[in-house]
Amino acid sequence: MRFLMAYIAGLLFGLGLAVSGMTDPARVLGFLDLFGAWDPTLIFVLGGAVVTNFFGYRLAMRRPNPLFAGAFQVPTRRDLDGRLIGGAALFGIGWGLSGYCPGPAFASVVGLTTPLAAMLIAMIVGWFLARALPPARLT
């Protein structure tokens, strides 16, 4: 059951990325290029997703627990640290170079090109490298 529910979530996510055009790096880069021919599409995608999910989460959290799992697993940390900000900055540079963040990159494998394959392999290598880094020092 958890497999089916997660598949449906992935399917909705992939549908959303495809309908919105986020599977096209040109659309993403057009948004990030504030000083060129600006393409506002991404702000509608992110805005639509956040607002929908804001109300959705509030409805979901009225339940004591999820329908098919024991408990909601939500991050609880509220502190800001160098790993969070440094990681986000590195991610942003990679995103700006390629126009791919992880969701659209994996959702695009049916239109696989050599550069996209290179991106996916490097991303996975990057995930392994991040795991190999020592954890943040507790202060």
Next chain:
Amino acid sequence: MDWSSSLQGLAGGVLIGLSATWLMVTIGRIAGVSGIIGTLVTARPKGDSAWRLAFLLGLICGPVVVMLLGRGLGNVAGAGVDVTGEVIGEPAGGVALMLVAGLLVGVGTGIGSGCTSGHGVCGLARLSPRSMVATLTFLVAAIVTVFVVRHLIGGGA
């Protein structure tokens, strides 16, 4: 301004929001793509991998459904690389650029605990201060990167 593209963006965004809500209400998980797939490939946690694989399969099938539903539903800005030519856009660079970008995206989302979906779509909806700072940081870093590539190095191309 291209209103039809914006409307498609809004419709797709609502679908992504529904996906995140669905994953939370059914199995209680954050719909963060880098976390879901990154943990699947690097750790393969026992008893906690099947749903991650299912999400990935669904994520890949979504655009296929849009192709099967017929013409006019995709939203690529130019010509697409998929069979319909309108759902999957072409990469913005060659293999070397994508290797560098992929490494940065992997390491960055790995140590920064999330990407556009986990910090953006889910974290902002939870009003998480960490996700707000992360989202602002990667948006600014990406905008500066595009500015440097297109307007400083590329000469306004």
